[in-house]
Amino acid sequence: MADTLEFNPEHLLSHKFPETTYSYTERDAALYALGVGACARDAVDADELKYVYHENGQKSIKVLPTFAALFSLASMPNGFGLPGLKYDPRLLLHGQQYIELYKPFPSGGHIQNKVSLAGLYDKGKAAILEIETRSYEKESGDLLCMNRMTVYLRGAGGFSKSSHPFSYSNYPKNQVLAVKIPKTPPFAVFEDCTQPSQACSALLYRLSGDYNPLHSDPIIAKVAGFSKPILHGLCTLGFAVRAIIKCICRGDPIMIKSITGRFLLHVYPGETLITEMWLTDRRVIYQAKVKERNRTVLSGYVDLSHMTSSL
Numbered sequence: 102m103a104d105t106l107e108f109n110p111e112h113l114l115s116h117k118f119p120e121t122t123y124s125y126t127e128r129d130a131a132l133y134a135l136g137v138g139a140c141a142r143d144a145v146d147a148d149e150l151k152y153v154y155h156e157n158g159q160k161s162i163k164v165l166p167t168f169a170a171l172f173s174l175a176s177m178p179n180g181f182g183l184p185g186l187k188y189d190p191r192l193l194l195h196g197q198q199y200i201e202l203y204k205p206f207p208s209g210g211h212i213q214n215k216v217s218l219a220g221l222y223d224k225g226k227a228a229i230l231e232i233e234t235r236s237y238e239k240e241s242g243d244l245l246c247m248n249r250m251t252v253y254l255r256g257a258g259g260f261s262k263s264s265h266p267f268s269y270s271n272y273p274k275n276q277v278l279a280v281k282i283p284k285t286p287p288f289a290v291f292e293d294c295t296q297p298s299q300a301c302s303a304l305l306y307r308l309s310g311d312y313n314p315l316h317s318d319p320i321i322a323k324v325a326g327f328s329k330p331i332l333h334g335l336c337t338l339g340f341a342v343r344a345i346i347k348c349i350c351r352g353d354p355i356m357i358k359s360i361t362g363r364f365l366l367h368v369y370p371g372e373t374l375i376t377e378m379w380l381t382d383r384r385v386i387y388q389a390k391v392k393e394r395n396r397t398v399l400s401g402y403v404d405l406s407h408m409t410s411s412l
């Protein structure tokens with residue numbers, strides 16, 4: 102019998118993920134919006150009040166498209182306790198997130214998640230694991246969104262049995278392209294001011310369902326190699342996409358069709374994020390930098406369903 106304590110890619114590949122359910126209300130959607138900085142600069146922001154309040158008599162609040170990412174975490178309620186997978190959870194980092202959106206989210210509802218393994222790679226010093234989650238609205242049965250979450254498991258590589266590094270993926274390589282940042286000046290730049298309360302952003306964001314202690318516990322953060330707790334990758338992604346909705350979509354979240362983001366470097370809560378955007382046809386290439394360290398922490402692109410007439 103194979104040793105289940107060893108990293109065993111074959112066990113992992115044959116694993117059948119159980120379907121999971123997730124329910125949310127307007128309160129969850131509003132809490133999420135606050136966690137990614139909506140209305141933090143201006144409590145009556147004309148583009149963002151709709152994410153937290155029934156503005157102008159609207160029947161329900163609007164849901165940010167990056168809220169979709171919460172379904173991918175919710176679809177793994179027991180974390181990555183998977184057969185054949187051996188790693189130190191304290192060394193896990195979020196590497197990438199890819200989201201396809203098929204329908205605007207209702208302000209509350211019940212979701213059915215179908216989960217599968219999308220990729221597994223041996224990078225020597227690390228293993229890379231990709232989990233795909235398709236999320237359906239329970240009532241209508243409609244597919245709402247697809248998430249592909251890439252996690253970077255430091256120290257878990259070197260499991261390949263042959264001299265060729267193990268590599269498995271179930272999706273076309275050209276679905277997510279490497280990002281080339283244009284040399285031209287950005288079309289738009291958005292800076293999220295540091296405010297005293299922003300230092301708590303990781304503590305606020307975790308209430309949306311990612312309770313990884315890396316974002317709140319100074320001892321765990323040190324074990325993971327950081328001087329203090331770091332921000333959730335999905336929080337940084339939420340800030341960047343919110344900036345794109347504001348600057349390019351004229352505040353209309355429904356224009357976002359898909360989102361790709363690669364986390365290049367950690368962010369400390371309280372740092373200032375500058376999102377730079379380049380518009381090429383219906384694609385927004387973006388990068389987010391931490392102003393205080395002048396380092397790029399996230400890059401990717403967002404595809405739009407259509408353009409606004411004013412652009």
Ligand SMILES: CCCCCCC[C@@H](O)CC(=O)SCCNC(=O)CCNC(=O)[C@H](O)C(C)(C)COP(=O)(O)OP(=O)(O)OC[C@H]1O[C@@H](n2cnc3c(N)ncnc32)[C@H](O)[C@@H]1OP(=O)(O)O
Nearest residue numbers: 177180181194195196197224253313333334364365366367
């Ligand atoms: C249910 C549980 C759910 C849990 C999900 C989410 C939990 C969250 O709470 C966790 C978080 O939010 S962590 C915070 C967000 N993430 C980060 O801060 C990571 C930032 N990135 C890094 O530090 C480095 O890029 C780092 C460390 C990722 C990589 O840097 P290096 O080790 O220097 O890598 P490098 O030598 O350049 O490349 C090695 C191979 O890996 C590929 N790669 C690199 N960065 C990647 C990334 N970000 N995503 C995916 N793949 C990546 C490279 O392509 C390379 O492969 P190859 O040699 O084949 O090109």
